[in-house]
Structure formats: structure tokens, C-alpha cells
Amino acid sequence: MQQLLFAVTTMAAGVLACVAYFYGTNWILDRIFPSKGLTGKVASRNLRITNTIRPWLFLGPAMVSLTIYLIYPVIESVWLSFHDKSGQAFVGVSNFNWMINDGEFRQSIYNNFLWLLVVPAAATFFGLIIAALTDRIWWGNIAKTLIFMPMAISFVGASVIWKFIYDFRPEGSEQIGLLNALVVAFGGSPEAWMTLPFWNNFFLMVILIWIQTGFAMVILSAALRGIPEETIEAAVIDGANGLQIFFKIMIPQIWGTIAVVWTTITILVLKVFDIVLAMTNGQWQSQVLANLMFDWMFRGGGDFGRGAAIAVVIMVLVIPIMVWNIRNAAKEMEGR
Amino acid sequence: MIASARSPLVWVVHLSVILLVLLWTLPTAGLLISSLRDKDQLAVSGWWTALSTSTQSLVYRAPGADKQVEKDGKFVISGNLLEGQSTGQVSAFGFNSREPVAFQPGQTADLSDGEKLTVQADGTFEIVSDKAMEGTRGQRIFYTAAVPPRFTIDNYIEVMRAEGIGASFINSLTVAIPSTIIPILVAAFAAYALAWMKFPGRAILIAVVVGLLVVPLQMSLIPLLKLYNGVGAFLGVPAKTYVGIWLAHMGFGLPLAIYLLRNYMAGLPREIMESARVDGASDFDIFVKIILPLSFPALASFAIFQFLWTWNDLLVAMVFLGTGNDSLVLTGRLVNLLGSRGGNWEILTASAFITIIVPLIVFFSLQRYLVRGLLAGSVKGG
Numbered sequence: 056m057q058q059l060l061f062a063v064t065t066m067a068a069g070v071l072a073c074v075a076y077f078y079g080t081n082w083i084l085d086r087i088f089p090s091k092g093l094t095g096k097v098a099s100r101n102l103r104i105t106n107t108i109r110p111w112l113f114l115g116p117a118m119v120s121l122t123i124y125l126i127y128p129v130i131e132s133v134w135l136s137f138h139d140k141s142g143q144a145f146v147g148v149s150n151f152n153w154m155i156n157d158g159e160f161r162q163s164i165y166n167n168f169l170w171l172l173v174v175p176a177a178a179t180f181f182g183l184i185i186a187a188l189t190d191r192i193w194w195g196n197i198a199k200t201l202i203f204m205p206m207a208i209s210f211v212g213a214s215v216i217w218k219f220i221y222d223f224r225p226e227g228s229e230q231i232g233l234l235n236a237l238v239v240a241f242g243g244s245p246e247a248w249m250t251l252p253f254w255n256n257f258f259l260m261v262i263l264i265w266i267q268t269g270f271a272m273v274i275l276s277a278a279l280r281g282i283p284e285e286t287i288e289a290a291v292i293d294g295a296n297g298l299q300i301f302f303k304i305m306i307p308q309i310w311g312t313i314a315v316v317w318t319t320i321t322i323l324v325l326k327v328f329d330i331v332l333a334m335t336n337g338q339w340q341s342q343v344l345a346n347l348m349f350d351w352m353f354r355g356g357g358d359f360g361r362g363a364a365i366a367v368v369i370m371v372l373v374i375p376i377m378v379w380n381i382r383n384a385a386k387e388m389e390g391r
Numbered sequence: 392m393i394a395s396a397r398s399p400l401v402w403v404v405h406l407s408v409i410l411l412v413l414l415w416t417l418p419t420a421g422l423l424i425s426s427l428r429d430k431d432q433l434a435v436s437g438w439w440t441a442l443s444t445s446t447q448s449l450v451y452r453a454p455g456a457d458k459q460v461e462k463d464g465k466f467v468i469s470g471n472l473l474e475g476q477s478t479g480q481v482s483a484f485g486f487n488s489r490e491p492v493a494f495q496p497g498q499t500a501d502l503s504d505g506e507k508l509t510v511q512a513d514g515t516f517e518i519v520s521d522k523a524m525e526g527t528r529g530q531r532i533f534y535t536a537a538v539p540p541r542f543t544i545d546n547y548i549e550v551m552r553a554e555g556i557g558a559s560f561i562n563s564l565t566v567a568i569p570s571t572i573i574p575i576l577v578a579a580f581a582a583y584a585l586a587w588m589k590f591p592g593r594a595i596l597i598a599v600v601v602g603l604l605v606v607p608l609q610m611s612l613i614p615l616l617k618l619y620n621g622v623g624a625f626l627g628v629p630a631k632t633y634v635g636i637w638l639a640h641m642g643f644g645l646p647l648a649i650y651l652l653r654n655y656m657a658g659l660p661r662e663i664m665e666s667a668r669v670d671g672a673s674d675f676d677i678f679v680k681i682i683l684p685l686s687f688p689a690l691a692s693f694a695i696f697q698f699l700w701t702w703n704d705l706l707v708a709m710v711f712l713g714t715g716n717d718s719l720v721l722t723g724r725l726v727n728l729l730g731s732r733g734g735n736w737e738i739l740t741a742s743a744f745i746t747i748i749v750p751l752i753v754f755f756s757l758q759r760y761l762v763r764g765l766l767a768g769s770v771k772g773g
Contacts, residue, residue: 062565065634069569073576081675109674110590117581117645118596123618124611124642125603131614142617181411188408191401198408200758202415207754208747209703211722215729215743216418219425219736231437231736233421265415270765277766297400326607329705333726348609349706352616359613366609377605384601388594 073116080112129370135363142359150364160365163342167372169256170263170327170343175320177264179313182271186279187301189272199276203269210266210329217262218334223247252340259341262330267323271316278312279305318376325369344369419747426744429541430737444537446482448491453518453529466520472534473514484510484534491533502530510534546741554732555716556742559724563702563749565633566712566720570640570701571694577641578648579690583678585649586656587664597653603646612710615639619711631713639711640704644697651767655689656682692764695757699750721746 088101139146154160185202189195205213222232226244230236235245248258282305290304306313328345335341337350348365351358425438435447451472459466473479483492486502494500496512506520510532518530551557584590585597623630659682667677683690701707705722712718719727725739725746732738754761 058561058565062569062633065637066569066572069573069637070576073573077576077580077675081673085673085675105673106588107590110584110588110593113580113584113588113674113678114596116577117649120577120638120642121600121603121645124615124639125606125646126599128611128614129606131617132610135613185408185411188404188411191404192408195408198412200755201412203758204419204751204754205415206761207699207750208419209705209722209750211705211725212703212743212747215725215739216422218729219422219740220418222736229436231434233417233437233439236437236439265418268415273762273765322605322607326609329722329726332705333729345607345609349612349709352613352710359617363613366607366613369607369609373605373607377602380605381598381601385594385598388597 076116077112080115081109084108084112132363132366132370135359136367138360138363140356140358140360146360150360153361154364154368159337159342159347162340163337163344163347164368166256166340166342167325167344170260170324171321173257174260174263174267174324175317177260178267178320179271179275179316181264181268182273182316183275183306183313185268185272186276187305190276190279199269199272203273205266206269208266210262210327211333213262213266214330214333217258217265218249221248221258223249249335249341250339255335255339255341259330259334262334263324263327267320271320274312274316275309278309282308318379322373322376325372422740423744425736426546426740427542427544428546428737429543430546430735432538432541433737433740441542442540444480444539446535446537448533448535451532451534453516453532455527455529456524457527458529459520459524464521466523468518468524468529470516471514472510472516472532473536479514479539480537481510481512481514482535482537484508484516484532486530486532488531488533492535506530508532546737547745550738550741550745554728554738554742555719555724556721556745558717559719559721560745562712562718563720563722566636566640566708567698567701569633569637570644571698573637574641574644574648574697575690575694578645578652578693579683579686580678581645582649582652582656583674583682585653587682588674600646600649600653604650606646608643608706611643612706616710631711631718633712636707636711639707640697640701643707644700647696648693651693651764652686652689654767655686659685688760688763689767691757691760692767695753695761696764698753702750 084105088104090098090102090105135142136150137145137147185199189198192198208216219231220233221235222230223235223245224230224232230239230245234248239245249255286304286308287300290300295304326345327343328349331337331341331343331346332349337343337346344365348362348369351362351365421438424441425433428438428441431447432441449472453468454470456468459468461467472481472484481496483495484500485491485493486500486508487493494510496510498509500508502508502518504520505522506518506524508516508518508530510516514536516532518524585593585600619630619635663681663685664677667681672680703722704720705726708720708723712720714723714727721742725742728739728742
């Protein structure tokens with residue numbers, strides 16, 4: 056209760072401070088350089104000055120925050136990756152040397168590539184299929200809502216949900232995990248899925264695919280609806296069947312959207328951490344980069360050099376997508 | 392859209408969508424059903440059998456010799472195995488842990504030293520002996536019983552009280568609400584400046600924001616951890632505070648917020664602003680009186696995103712709020728329970744459901760805005 060009170064008070068204080076900042080600075084600016092009620096040279100000079108200063112008042116808090124929380128850390132992380140565990144002594148590339156020779160790191164890179172290959176492809180594929188199918192039935196919107204729902208569930212919550220499905224009981228006793236129950240029902244013998252090296256990666260990926268398919272579906276569904284009717288009608292008149300229309304007329308027109316969905320999920324995959332931590336914590340050869348990095352942040356009192364080096368690797372993998380995004384945005388700005 | 396609505400293919404479409412919907416909803420449904428089941432039943436049968444009678448192997452310890460009564464020259468201890476559960480059915484019993492199903496109901500089992508045990512299908516039992524029985528520890532009776540399905544909210548009561556879920560729920564709220572509201576205001580002003588004000592370097596700033604959209608959180612963790620420790624030591628305050636995590640969530644959420652809001656505001660008609668400017672309104676007036684109200688849909692979209700993200704976040708909370716027992720948010724608590732109570736599904740399912748219920752409510756009530764925000768954020772250039 057006390058905590059809630061504290062939260063409400065601080066929240067109000069934070070919001071008030073924000074409002075006060077914006078109102079206050081703008082009021083002061085208008086006071087120092089008044090333009091209302093004045094005419095001639097002074098007014099136009101003051102107007103020009105306020106117009107120069109005001110954008111920076113508006114942008115100020117955001118720029119400070121972005122600098123402290125994102126821009127400075129990126130530079131600092133790169134700097135730390137060339138330093139020892141306490142971040143004091145310069146050690147050159149020895150963190151990266153260690154990395155290349157570290158079995159766990161190699162395992163993580165390997166697993167991350169598996170994730171990158173499978174998850175974006177699978178989520179986009181299912182999203183596209185579901186978007187195309189649900190557009191044609193009367194209860195499509197209900198179906199979409201239900202498939203979209205996992206999007207709201209936290210990775211940890213989803214991990215518990217799926218851990219329950221993968222639950223393992225020794226052979227002979229009744230299985231309470233759905234997957235093993237199905238396996239037994241079809242005459243197989245139950246497995247502890249999480250402990251199967253290599254394959255356990257895929258059981259973890261299922262969780263992320265389950266969460267992200269709804270995202271892909273929503274966006275691709277909007278893109279499919281945005282396709283001009285005439286192109287499809289023309290294809291129908293020319294005698295194309297449903298599959299031909301889908302693959303030859305509709306898909307090519309939404310390539311751009313597919314790429315956006317794909318890259319968005321790719322970035323998410325690179326950062327995936329919660330699922331692995333909750334399900335296996337990297338045991339049984341299921342480690343990924345983000346979890347390994349978190350591990351090194353605190354392992355043995357924390358090794359900031361190695362942790363930062365792993366973070367830099369993740370960053371480097373993201374950079375191509377970043378460049379692509381910026382170029383797209385720039386193109387869009389020109390078109391305006 | 393396609394003129395094949397009457398073909399048999401439609402049934403294939405219906406069936407495959409039903410199958411997909413089942414695949415996507417059953418996992419969550421299983422969790423919800425399990426969390427409401429009796430914990431003994433949950434441990435021995437799958438949730439899909441929740442409505443059918445379950446068969447359980449159980450142990451009952453009969454009362455000791457002090458409860459025996461003399462009847463017709465014989466000594467008798469009697470009672471009911473299914474105390475309190477009047478509708479159960481015993482299908483087999485035994486007196487030895489190696490042979491728990493040796494006897495059928497109604498049969499009589501010969502125990503050692505001349506005692507005879509009889510168990511009826513309704514659970515009543517009798518231990519009969521010719522001479523007085525001795526010992527305070529009663530006979531153990533192993534039995535298999537069909538127990539009718541039982542649903543209860545006991546699991547929820549237990550996790551709220553004993554497992555610290557209740558406290559973590561408040562922690563999550565304390566983190567998520569301010570982390571949602573504060574960035575909106577900051578981002579809205581910045582977005583307006585980037586959309587409608589003219590100043591040198593605007594294009595570069597927009598490019599920076601777009602670039603920062605994809606910077607992995609991992610890059611920020613170590614430097615900020617060091618920074619927080621430094622600031623904490625310098626000011627003599629703890630390094631892990633709610634204010635710290637609010638600011639961190641604000642920093643990480645700002646790129647998306649600015650990007651979404653800028654896109655939306657840039658799409659508003661220029662005439663509105665120009666006519667207001669002709670009337671002598673300053674940029675500040677235009678923003679507060681015209682742009683902010685008009686941008687409500689975009690503000691709502693971002694608010695939902697940010698709330699879901701901060702509520703569901705584990706990483707930022709673990710690093711900036713710590714893993715102490717008092718400061719765990721719901722996701723962190725759940726990870727802890729996975730470690731300490733890994734086999735206790737009644738606790739895990741109930742805790743997980745409490746963790747996901749708030750986002751699910753937000754999702755179902757505000758889905759419209761969520762979809763709109765997703766589309767604005769991802770489908771660039773339509």
C-alpha cells in the first residue's frame with residue numbers, strides 16, 4: 056500500500072515536472088523575446104529567434120534521455136569490450152580472442168544462427184498463411200484475435216505455458232505434458248525434450264514463433280487488403296486459380312511488407328533472452344548470445360569486458376538492418 | 392476477395408483455420424484450466440482430462456489401536472478412506488506398498504497377526520482382529536480411487552499469500568505505469584518538433600532515431616549499470632531504485648515513441664496548423680491545443696505498447712531493480728519459481744496466469760489501438 060502511494064506520488068511528480076518544464080521554458084522564451092503586440096523589426100527579429108530556439112526546447116528532454124540511455128552506452132560498450140573485467144586496464148582484442156576460442160560462445164553463435172534461420176521464416180510463413188486464410192471466412196476476425204493474443208503474453212509467461220506442454224514424466228506414469236501425452240498415445244516413448252541437445256533449440260524456438268506469428272499476421276493481413284482489387288480481378292479474368300493468384304499476384308506486391316516483418320522479428324531473435332533463461336538457462340547446449348552476455352555480466356562478480364564484447368557482437372549483427380532501415384526512412388523523407 | 396466462396400475449398404479453409412486457432416489457444420487454455428484444478432489431480436493427470444473422473448493412487452493411514460472398539464468378541468477399527476469426498480469410488484486396495492492394488496473392493500485381506508482388512512467400494516473399511524490390537528501407529532492402506540473432477544481457487548490463494556506473487560504484482564504496477572506515462576509526454580514534444588518545426592539537422596536527428604530503434608538493449612546494460620552504481624555512490628543513494636528503472640524504460644522506449652508519433656503527426660493536414668499560425672498561435676499553443684488532441688490514437692497505441700513491454704520485461708528489471716526478494720517484479724518472480732518450485736505445477740500455473748492476466752485484459756480491451764500502432768510502426772510507405 057505504502058509502495059503504491061509512493062508510486063502514485065512519484066508518478067505525479069514526474070509528470071508534473073515534465074509539464075512544468077515544457078510550459079516553463081516556453082513561457083520564459085516568450086517573455087524574453089516577445090513578438091505578440093509588437094510590430095516591425097523587433098517583432099520579426101524576436102519571432103526568428105524564438106523559432107530557432109523552440110525546437111530545441113521541445114527536443115531537449117528526449118535528446119538528453121536518448122544520449123544517456125542509448126548513444127553513450129553504445130560507445131562505452133565498444134570501449135569496454137577492449138578492457139578487462141573491471142573495465143580499467145586496456146587489454147586489446149583479448150576479449151575477442153577469448154571469445155573465438157570459447158566453446159560456449161561458439162555454441163551460442165551457432166544456436167543464434169539456427170534461431171535466425173528458423174524463427175523469422177516460420178513466423179512470417181504462418182502469419183502470411185493465416186492472414187490469407189482468415190480473410191476469406193466470416194469468423195476471420197475472431198480467429199485473428201485468438202492467434203494474435205500470445206503477443207500480449209510475456210516471454211516468461213509463455214515459457215511457463217510451454218514448459219507445461221513439454222513436461223516429462225518417466226515412462227509408465229501418466230504424462231501431464233501435452234506433447235509427451237500425444238507421443239505416448241501414438242505409441243512412442245516419452246522424452247525430456249529440454250535435455251535433447253540440438254533439438255531443444257527448436258522446442259524453444261516454437262515459443263517465439265507462437266508469440267510472433269500474430270504480429271506477422273496483423274501486418275501482412277493489412278498489406279494483403281491494401282492490394283488493388285483490379286490486379287486480382289484481371290488475374291481472375293485471365294483464368295488464374297487461387298494458388299496462382301496468391302503466389303504470382305499477391306505475394307510480389309507485398310514483398311516490402313514481408314521484408315519489414317522479417318527484419319523486425321530478426322532483431323527480436325537476436326535479443327531473445329527471457330525464453331532461454333526461463334526454460335534451460337543455456338544448459339544442454341541451448342545457450343544463445345543474449346543469455347550468455349547476461350551470464351557474464353554477473354558471473355564471478357561480473358566480467359564487464361567479456362559481457363561488453365558479446366554485446367558488441369550482437370550489435371554488429373544488427374547493423375545491416377539498421378543501415379537498411381535508415382536508408383528506407385531517408386527515401387521516404389525525400390518522397391514527401 | 393476471391394470469387395471461389397462456394398467451392399469445397401472453403402471447408403478446407405475453415406478446417407485449417409480451426410486447427411491453427413486451436414494450436415495457438417490450447418497452450419494458454421491448458422495453463423488456465425490447470426491453475427484451477429485441485430493440486431493432487433493436476434499432478435497425476437493431464438489438463439485435458441480435467442472434466443473426467445481421475446484415478447489416483449493414494450495412501451491412507453488408519454487410526455491407531457486406541458480407536459478400536461470391541462464388538463461381538465472381536466476388536467474392530469473402522470472408518471472411511473475417502474473422508475470428506477463422498478462421491479469417490481475405490482477400485483482396488485492393498486496393505487503393502489509393493490502391492491498397492493492386490494485386492495478388489497469387498498475382498499478381505501489377511502494382514503499379519505490375524506488381522507483382517509476389508510474395504511468397500513464406497514471407501515468404508517474395517518480392520519477386524521480376534522485379540523486386542525496394539526501400537527499407536529495405524530495400518531497403512533494403499534488404494535486406488537476414482538475421484539470426481541474438482542476445481543478450486545486454492546492455488547491462487549496460495550501463490551498470492553505464500554509465494555510473494557501479491558507483492559510482485561504491486562512491484563510490476565509500480566514499474567509499468569510511470570514507465571508508460573512519462574515517455575509519452577517527452578516523445579510527443581520531440582515528435583512534433585521533428586514533424587513540423589524547421590531547424591538545421593532535423594533530417595539527421597530523424598535518421599538517428601530510426602537507427603536507435605534497433606539498438607539491442609544488451610549494448611546499454613553494462614555501461615548503465617556502471618553509471619547507476621557511480622551515481623548511487625556519488626549521491627549516497629541505492630543504485631537500484633524505481634526512479635532509475637523508470638528513466639531506463641523511458642530511454643529504451645523513446646525511439647519507438649518518437650518514431651510512431653512523428654509519423655502520425657507528419658500525416659496531419661498542414662492547413663490546420665497554418666491557419667492557426669496565421670491567427671497568431673505559437674508552436675507551443677498549436678501543439679497543446681491542436682496536435683495533442685488530434686494525436687490521441689497514436690498516443691494510445693504507443694501507451695499500450697509501452698505498457699505491455701514494461702509489464703512483460705524481465706531483463707531491464709533484473710538489471711536495474713535487482714533480484715532481491717522485495718524488488719522482484721512478476722516476471723522475475725516467475726523465473727525464480729521455475730527454479731525453486733519447478734515440479735509444483737499448481738504454483739507455476741497459477742502464478743503464470745496472474746502474470747499474464749493484466750496484459751491479456753489490456754490486449755482484449757484495446758486491441759484496436761494495438762493493431763493501429765503496429766501498422767503505423769511497421770508498414771512504412773503503405
